[in-house]
Amino acid sequence: MVKIDPAILPRTSNVHYLGGKDYKELPAYLKGWEVATLLFADNESTKFISPTKTPEYLAAGNPVVSTPIRDVVRPYGDLKLVQIADNAADFGAAIATALTQREDADWRQRTDDYLATISWDQTWQDMVDLMLQRLAAKTPDAATAAGTQPAVKVSEVPLPDSAPRH
Incomplete structure (x- = not known):
């Protein structure tokens, strides 16, 4: 219903517009x-x-x-x-x-x-892992460090106080 003029919508007995919920x-x-x-x-x-x-x-x-x-x-x-x-x-x-x-x-x-294979947390984690892999590939010291340190997890990434956490 977003960006649609309500005046152009059909009005029949079997169609009900409930509005925003x-x-x-x-x-x-x-x-x-x-x-x-x-x-x-x-x-x-x-x-x-x-x-x-x-x-x-x-x-x-x-x-x-x-x-x-x-x-x-x-x-x-x-x-x-x-x-x-x-x-x-x-x-x-x-x-x-x-x-x-x-x-x-x-x-x-x-x-x-x-x-079960998709979630915002999984997408975030995949993005973090990909960025770490790319950084490790570009920086020899980072590649060595990446091999010896645990991966960053979503819960470890700092977010602003206003950002929602799930």
């Missing part, structure tokens, strides 16, 4: 959904968008259908964790497939297995 309310909403959808226009603004709702919806156990956003197609679509569709007919078929996934033990296990 607090993030902590999301689990209660997700509980009532059969399929989550990620609907994005195909334009320059969405070319490099990375919808963070994808893993959240999946973690809630909800099958997901998305328009073909690059960061949803790869990896989620490629791994058959999310259904991808770019037109109305395909979207309807994708929703029909997604409705069967909730009871698909293989899909649920593959989804859980994949989600």
Whole structure:
């Protein structure tokens, strides 16, 4: 609903616009959904968008259908964790497939297995490790030190007092 004029939205009895909600309310909403959808226009603004709702919806156990956003197609679509569709007919078929996934033990296990490999903390740690490797490769003394000292962990990296920690 961001950047959309409310006046152009359809007004029918089966469509309800709830307005902005607090993030902590999301689990209660997700509980009532059969399929989550990620609907994005195909334009320059969405070319490099990375919808963070994808893993959240999946973690809630909800099958997901998305328009073909690059960061949803790869990896989620490629791994058959999310259904991808770019037109109305395909979207309807994708929703029909997604409705069967909730009871698909293989899909649920593959989804859980994949989600267990991703987190903000892991991404941060991977970035720290990569920077340390690059520094060690450029500095002979650092390479020696890197081989004898333990790796830096996310919890050891100083952040400003205002930065959130998870």
